[in-house]
Amino acid sequence: MRILLNILFILFYFIGQSQNYHSRNITSADGLPGNAIRSIYKDSRSYIWIGTDSGLSCWDGERFTIYNTLNGLAGNKIWYIDEDNEGNMWFACFGAGVSKFDGEKFISYTKEDGLVDNSVRIVKYCSQTNCIAIGTNRAISILKDSVFFNFNTKNNDLKKNVIITGILEKDSAVYFYDFANNHYFIQFENGKPNIHRVADKLTDNLGVSSVYEDKKGQLYFGWERDGIAEYYDSTLNKISGIGQVFGIAKDYSQNIWAASWNGGGISPPGGLFKITEDSILRLNQAYNINSILGWAMKFDEKQKFLYYGTLDEGLYIIPPQYFEYYPSGYFNENKLFLNGIEIDNQNNIWFYSDSSFFKWNSKSFVKKDIEYLYNLRIQAEKNKISDISLKTRIKKLNKLYHNQRTHINDIEVDNNNNLWLTCSNFGSFKIPKKNIEDSYYFAPFIHSDIAFTSSDTLFRCGPWASSLKKFDNYNQSNKIFQYTDTANPIFSKFIRTYKDEVWVSSRISGVFIYKEGELINLSKRDTTVNKNINDICFDKDGYAYLGGSDGRIEIFEPVNRNKIFEIKLKGIKNSVIWLNINDNLLFAGYSDGLRVFNIDEIKNKIINYRYFSHTEGYDMEIVNASDLDTKGNIWLATNDGLMKINTRLFSSFNLSPLTTVIKNVEIFNKEVNWKDYTNTYKWSGLPDDELILSPDENHLSIYFHTLNFLNPESDQYYYKLDGIDKDWVGPTDKKNVVYPYLHYGKYKFLVKSRNKTSGLNSNVAEFSFEIMTPWYKQIWFYTIVLISLIAIIFLAYSLRIKWLKKVEEEKRKIMQHISELEIKALQAQMNPHFLFNSINSIQNYMLDNELDKALGYLSSFSKVIRMTLEFVDKKFVRLSDVLSYLQHYIDLEKMRFDDMFDYEVKLSNDVDTDSVLIPPMLLQPILENAIKHGIQPLRVKGRIILEIEKLDENTIKCIIEDNGIGRKKSSEQNKRRKHKKESKGIKITKERLDLLNENNTGVYGIKIIDLFEKGEPSGTRVEIIMDSILN
Known part of the structure; x- marks a missing residue:
């Protein structure tokens, strides 16, 4: 120390009179395998490992996991713990060898495996030389690349047997400190370790029971059975009267803490000591600790508290001295x-x-x-x-x-x-x-x-x-x-x-x-x-x-x-x-x-x-x-x-964040061996790679915990499942959450905590997984269903269309038959009217003794009747026959009305009357109507023109134009008559054309145009467009 103290005075003063501090005592009643604590280590995952004389314990702040020889440990007396660069844990099993734990299984090394002997007190990983240094109660071993290099008196490497109580690595050399005053260091030359005596007059005769190196490279030795020696800058200061020190640590204020052992009363006083710049305090009374068998000491850099291990009262956790009691x-x-x-x-x-x-x-x-x-x-x-x-x-x-x-x-x-x-x-x-x-x-x-x-x-x-x-x-x-x-x-x-x-x-x-x-x-x-x-x-x-x-x-x-x-x-x-x-x-x-x-x-x-x-x-x-x-x-x-x-x-204090871990994940409240699903992280057993679950594995229970070794009851948790929770859920004291019957998709579970005492937030722990889409909701299934549905619809549609076509065909045939009957009826409807008029004309000729006219009329009449009877059973007739029929009809009407109108037929040159077929009896009613309602009331000689022209290859237009009085004047005259004349020609023709259109025999249409001259009616023009059929 920088200031030498009157040790006895200070000790007696502080033993008799002391303030009180808070601590927490952990014993076998809390879950430790035993109360004899030999070693304490906090690993890179923030778990605390506690070595006892009754086995090994891994502590997460809430639960102790116990390991012993039944789990594969070489022995149950765990005197030292260290961790290598791959995160493997190494344990010195006193009297039984060395064990290595990789998170899944133990591998043990004993004398039979090449270890120098089994009385291992200390095992330490040396990062500079990438080896495992082992000190026993007799000798030294180096484990490098799975090969043991042993140093003992038998090989004349050591002057005498050693009791190795401390190992340090400095400048690529591994130092071994001996309680019997023989200190050695090993250097690697061409990959082979060579051992040398430490040539240092200050420490050469120093019996070392423990060694500690701080961040500045300053060394502290537990020496003999008396106290602590501070070694720095070629100066060695001894503090005596403490007892045999097996554990040393330095706290947040750079105070030295010592675990002193007074077994059998040979190294008094023993217990817990704190050494500051100007005082040495024995704090057993202050922390209400009765034990004088202190052995292990560890300072937690992240959370700023100390672990103190005794051989009879278990483990003490000493938080920062926020509060001092003076009762x-x-x-x-x-x-x-x-x-x-x-x-x-x-x-x-x-x-x-x-x-x-x-x-x-x-x-x-x-x-x-x-x-x-x-x-x-x-x-x-x-x-x-x-x-x-x-x-x-x-x-x-x-x-x-x-x-x-x-x-x-x-x-x-x-x-x-x-x-x-x-x-x-x-x-x-x-x-x-x-x-x-x-x-x-x-x-x-x-x-x-x-x-x-x-x-x-x-x-x-x-x-x-x-x-x-x-x-x-x-x-x-x-x-x-x-x-x-x-x-x-x-x-x-x-x-x-x-x-x-x-x-x-x-x-x-x-x-x-x-x-x-x-x-x-x-x-x-x-x-x-x-x-x-x-x-x-x-x-x-x-x-x-x-x-x-x-x-x-x-x-x-x-x-x-x-x-x-x-x-x-x-x-x-x-x-x-x-x-x-x-x-x-x-x-x-x-x-x-x-x-x-x-x-x-x-x-x-x-x-x-x-x-x-x-x-x-x-x-x-x-x-x-x-x-x-x-x-x-x-x-x-x-x-x-x-x-x-x-x-x-x-x-x-600048406290480090706490560590929150996901402890376990269950499916439908049952433990799962995740190795059956994917690669797992060996320290937790949880999936290390992407986890894919089947659609029916969608009920998950997730357990989590913050590694808090002082006040875990103050931790409050916040969690969320991306895709389900929009915001963080919390705070809550619960350490598990259940997500029942999750929908398929990708999920990421996040959890963190905040300690309401320290105010510290933890890291965010994650667990990602994907629930597969059910087969009946996958794209291939939708594709098959869609194709099948389309096929079914298409088949149904085709069958439906086929059935409808059949029905329509039958219906069409029926309707066609009906239409033909109706057409025939319409055609028959004209015959009585025509016959009545013709017979009247013949009768008049006979009464007037005009036999030649009567015979001529009768000849034309017979031809009209014959052709009418022929047309009744035909759907289509030649245009030449229609024109012949109309000529005979016109001749009869001209004789009847004393040649009161002229009749003219105009044919386009491209119209072949013998090749074109049209429906019969379409034009006759129009001509009859023109004569009866247009020409007959006219006071001058009338004129009727029938014009036929070809519109395209399949369509012709028939135009019937007269110079009669027109429809308007004819309608006015008809209103004044006592016995009104009924015009059926146009109506009958329209009905026939509609029936022809319904029967799909072509496209037919009629258009009536009133003609005017100087504003006065000058006749009527009727246009009929129809499909023509080539004969």
Whole structure:
């Protein structure tokens, strides 16, 4: 050490008198295989491995997994643990050899496998030389590339047998330290290890029981059975009187911690030691550790706490020394219920109970009982000049002292560094410059809560005082100013000051503030302000923080003292007991524990906090007062002595994130051998590659856990399944989640945690998997179904079309037959009318004795009748026959009407009348209609033109044009007739054309055009378009 100490003096002092710290003891009752702890190691996966004399344990902070010879270990005495560059774990099994564990199986090496001997004390992986160095109770082995290189006395490599207790690797050399003073190092030359003696006069005769190297390369040796040797820069400093040290570690403050063994009383005193720059502390009593058989020591760099292993009491976890307890016994008291505390500018701590007060400078203390104050009061009466006799005054004082409860009310420091103490029934006492022996009685009327402002003005109030009293010049004058709220008596719980402001918490009326000569009731001005305030503190910017019984912390801005924000924790209903601020952190003591907030975050209305309860060492339910010392530490006056909060540790630590792991995944609540699915990660057994599950493996239970070895109950979890959960689910204390009947697709499960004590977030653990699409929902199935469906639809459609065609064909035949019958009926419909007219004409000729005309008419009539009968049974006839038929018909009508019209046929040159077939009896009704309704009423000779032209290869147009009176005039004349003539020609022709169209015999159409000349009707033009059929 840099400073040599009087070891015995320091040891005896700290053994007899010590503060208390929090620790956690883990034993076989908690799951360890045994209480004899030989080695402790935290692996690269953040698991803790604990070697005992009864087997090996792997601890995840919640559950211990035990390994022993039944699992493949070479032996059950695990004296040392290390990890190689591939993550394999190596174990020194004392008396049985060495074992290697790759996460799935153990591989053991014994003397039969080439190991020098089985009494292995230490095994260490050397990264620079990529070998395994092994030290036993007799010799040395190197395992490199699966080959053992042994060094012992038998091969004359060693001068004598060794007891290897420490191995280090420096500058590509492996050093072996021996308890019997023979130290060696091995270097590799051409791939072969060569052994050499360590030539160092300082360590050559040093019997080493353990060795530790810090980050700066400084070495610490457990030496002989006496203590620790510090070796640095060619200097060796020995510290003796500790015992035989088998475990060494360095903490966050660069303090050395030692596990000392005093087996059989041969190396006293044994136990847990902490070595700082200027002190050596034996901390067994401080941590309530009885064992003197300390053996293993390990510092957790990430979480900043220590593991201390003993051979009889198991494992101790020592968190950072956030909290130091100074219980009643520390001050030689059975029960010290403290009411208040005040720390002066020389860091003296003044605290008091009802009947005594103390001054403590952390090394020694002075106690004064209330009897001391009584004597000061008596002395003051003796020195006082009064009209009342001294005997009478003392008698009255004794009556108050003995018959009424006399107790200390308050201790405060003024701006001149004088201490003031108030006491009920006695009044106030002044302790000049904080020297207790110079104390004297000051005044009878100042006997309750007091406070000094920055201008050194004294204020007083009390639990039954309705007003706040101000003493401007309390050393020279008794002049008092009173400030009262007539409607709300003050009845104070306590007084706090900030600069020249005075804050008073009332027992019944809320919060009062004296500012610039005015007393303001904040609770009256703002009804949301809590009326039951337990403590008030101020930050460096003057913001006030008020903590109340309803769990709220209210923040007031420094100028007008308006409330700007309040901290109200969801689900937390515990009272705020005390408040204090240091280093931009707000420390809030609740009835359920301590919460630490960041001031900057509070002002930005962001509420995060760290929480400490009994599991972290904060085990105070009753705190009556707090104060800051000159170093920024917070001291609490409790119902059992003092507690110190080392605030520096709260802001100086840079804790690493916790590690959250997925422990297991089940399908339908059953364990799964994931090797049947894919490659697995050997340390967890979970899939290492992409996991594909069948569609019916869609009910998953996922178990997770954060590797937390101090306060796992403070971990709160957040999780989500991408594709199912949009946001993180949490916080929750549950460590598993079930996803039933998941839809097919790709998923990624994410989980993380946040420790509500440390405020640390963990990493995000992931588990990815894919549930295959069911065969009936895959593309190939959809394709087959679609093709099949199309085929079925097509087949059904084809059959349907075929059936419809058949039905339509049958229907068409029926309809065609009907149409033919209708056509024939229409054709037959004309015959009676024509016959009637023709017979009338013949009759008239005979009556008139015009036999030649009658014979000529009869000849043409017979030809018309014959051709009509021939046309009835035919669908189509030659156009030449139609024209012949029409000529005979016209001849009859011209004879009948005395040649009253001319008839002309016009044929296009491209029309072959013998080759073109058209339906019969289409044109005759049109001609008849033209004669009857157009020509016959005409007063001049009429004219009818039949024109036939070819439109295209299959279509002809027939035009019948007359110069009759027109349809309009014919209609007007018909209306005036008594017996109206009915025109059936056009109607019959249209009906025939519709039937022809329905029978699919072609495309037929008729168009009627009224002709005009100079605005007057001059005839009618009828156009018939029809498909022609070539004969």
